[in-house]
Amino acid sequence: MALMITDECINCDVCEPECPNEAIFQGEEIYEIDPNRCTQCIGHFETAQCIEVCPVDCIILDPQHPETDQQLRAKYERLTQAA
Template sequence: MATYITADCINCGACEPECPNEAISEGDEIYIIDPELCTECVGFYDHEACQAVCPVECCLPDPNHLEDESALIERAIKLHPDDAELSQRASANNYPSRFRK
């Protein structure tokens, strides 16, 4: 599932630079997350980086975009085709993921 930003967003921008996929951008009133780019940080961190830095805890799992870990790591590999380390970790099934805590 992708993460989304609720209307509680205070537009601080703390989340945007933390996203390894550049899925977060400034919207008209609040920051938004593109679900086609969001991997919930699977392959990069064992947590969702945007949630970790959000001062108002408005980065939440989106129930409208349910995805399992395998779909998210596949997306991460597609988004970062030149990241050899990510590909190696994925091939070895040894990559960071919030699903593995």
């Protein structure tokens, strides 16, 4: 699954630079994650880096975008080929 940021986000700015896929961006009120770019860091790291650095634990699995690890890896492959 892609990740999402809940409204508990405090806009601390630490997650955005950690995302290797540039999926995190400043939304109207809080940071948001583009599900088309989020791979939970599969292909880059062992764990999702945004979750690792978030001080308020407001990054969760996005139930609106269910994906298997295989689908996330395929997305990673697609994103890195375009780069």
